[in-house]
Amino acid sequence: MGAGHAHKLYRHGHSPVHGLPPHTKLAAVFAFVVVVVSTPREAMWAFGLYAVLLGAVACVAHVPAGFLLRRLLIEVPFVAFAVLMPFVAEGERVDVLGLSLSVNGLWGAWNVLAKGTLGVAASVLLAATTELRELLLGLQRLRLPPLLVQIASFMIRYGDVVTDEMRRMRIARESRGFEARGVRHWGVLAKSAGALFIRSYERGERVHLAMLSRGYAGSMPVIDEVTASRAQWSYALALPCAALLVCLLGWTL
C-alpha cells in the first residue's frame, strides 16, 4: 500500500509548477495545446519557440530531459504513420535521395509530428507535476459533471487493484504450465477476462455497500476546496499567453 497511490508518471517535487493549483495547470495545458494546433504549419520557427517554452517549464519544474524524452516514446505508432504520409499523399512531388515524395505529404507529416509531439510533451509535464487526486479535484473544479469525476476517481483508485488481480491470474495460469502461444489459447485468456469482469463488478457492488454504510448519498463530500489566487492564475496562464503571442506572429509573418 505504501507506494501504491502515487502513479508512475508523477515525479514528487516542490517546484513552483508542482505548487500551482491543479485546475489552473489543466486550463493552461489545454489552452496551450489549442494554440499549438491552430498555428499554421508553414511557420516552422514557431514550433521551435513552443519547444523552448516547454523546455523552460520543464526546467522550472525540475523534470529532467531524459524522463521527458522517454515518456515521449508513447507517440511512436503515429510517427510510423507520419513517415508513410509523404509516400501516399497527392499533389506535386519532389525527389529526395532518389525517392519521389509528395510536397504536401511532407508538410502533413511535419504538421502531425510537430503538433503531436508538443501536445504529448505538454501532457507529460502536466502528469509529472500533478498528483492523481489533485488532477481529479482540478477536473471537478473545471465543472466536469460530478458523476463523471466520481467514475474517473473510482477507475484510478481501483485500476491498480484490478490490474493486480489480472497479474495474479496470469501467475496462477503460468504456475500451472499454461503459456499463451497463439490463437488456440484465446479461449483460456477470454475466460480470464470474463472472470476479471465478474470480480470487478462484484467488487463494485461491495464498494457501493461499504459506501452506503458510511453515509454515501450520491455525491462525494469535498474536504479540501482548491482555490487559486489571481497571481497563481497569471503564473499558470503565462505559458499559453506566450504561446498565443508566438501563434499570432506566425499568422502575420
Next chain:
Amino acid sequence: MHVPDGFINAPTSAVTGVIAAGAIAVSLRGARREQGGERTAPLAGLVAAFIFAVQMLNFPVAGGTSGHLLGGALAAILVGPYTGVLCVSVVLLMQGILFADGGLTALGVNITTMAIVTTVVAYALFRGLVKVLPRTRRSVTAAAFVAALVSVPAAALAFTLMYAIGGTTDVSIGKVATAMIGVHVLIGIGEAVITALTVGAVIAVRPDLVYGARGLTQKLKLRVNGELVDAPGAEPEPVPAASRTSHRKVWAAGLITSLLLAGFVSFYASANPDGLEKVATDHGIDKKAEEHAVADSPLADYGVEDVDDDRLSGGLAGVIGVGVTVVAGTGVFWAVRRRTDDTSPSDTTNATDATDAKDATATTSTTSTTGTTSTTGTSV
C-alpha cells in the same frame, strides 16, 4: 488508434468535442437508469478499471505478434450502452491526461470514434440479433461476435469520415478508407472472437450480470404436488406500454431524420463520395465493370427519371429509397414477430418440462440475491 494533436484540424475537433460532450451528457442520465441511481459511480468506475486492465491483456496472434481488446462492444453488451459509453470515455480521458495517449484537442475525435460509434453500433446490432435469433445463450454469444466484428470497422469508417472533413493532409480519401477499414476488419475479427468468448464465459457463470441478455432469463418454476407453477415474488416485468410508446417515438424520430437526410442533406453530398468508386475510376478498374442489371430502373444512380433538376431528383430518390426500406424492414420484422408469437408458448412449456428441476435450481443459485431462495424453501 488514439489520434494525436494536429491530425484533424481545429474546427472539426471542436465540432466532435461538442458531439462527444452531448453524448456523455445523455449517457450520464441513461447510466443512472441502467445501474440504478447512486450505484452508478462505483459500478461504472470499476467497469472502467476493468476495461483499462483488459486493454493490457495481450492475446498472442502468431509469430510473436499480439493484439489486445478495445472493449467498446464488450462494455456495451456487459453493462449496457450508456454505461459503456461512459466507461470507455473515462478511460480515454484518463489516457489522454495521464499517459499522453491521444491528444487533448483530439479528445472529441477519440471519444466519438472509439467510445460512441463502437458502443452504439455494437449494441444496436446486438439487440437486433438477439431479438431475431432464438432465445438461447449460444445466440447471445453469436450476436456478441457479430456486434464486435462490425463495431471496429464502423469506428474506422467514422474516423475516415472525420478525416475527409477535417484532415490536415490531402491523402486521397479512397486510400485512407481502404487502409483504415482493411486493417480494422482484421482487428475486428480478433475483437469479435475475444468478445464472444468473454461474454460466453461471463454468461456461463453469472448470466444475470450480462446486461444484453437480461430478457433471456427463464421464469423460476416450482413443482408443487407434481405440477409446475410460477414462482411468486419474482421481479415484476417492466411495463410494456411505456416501452412501446418510447419505441414509437424512437421509430418516428429515426424516420424523420432519415427522410431529412435523404431528402435535403443529399443535395450537398459530393458527386463522387464513394472511395471505392473513386479508386476504381482513378485506376481504371471500372472499365470492365458492366452496367448493373437495374441500371435502367426508374431510380438508377440515385436519381428519379424524368425529373430534370439534379438536386430535386436526388432528394426524391433518397426519400423514395427510405420509404421502400422502411416498408420492407417493417414487413420483415412483422413477419418475424408473428412467427415467434405463434411458436413461443409451446416452446417455453416444452423447455420447462424437459429441464424443470435443473433449471429451477440453476436460476435460484444465480439470482440468490433477489430472495428467490426463500420462496423455494417454503414451497418444499
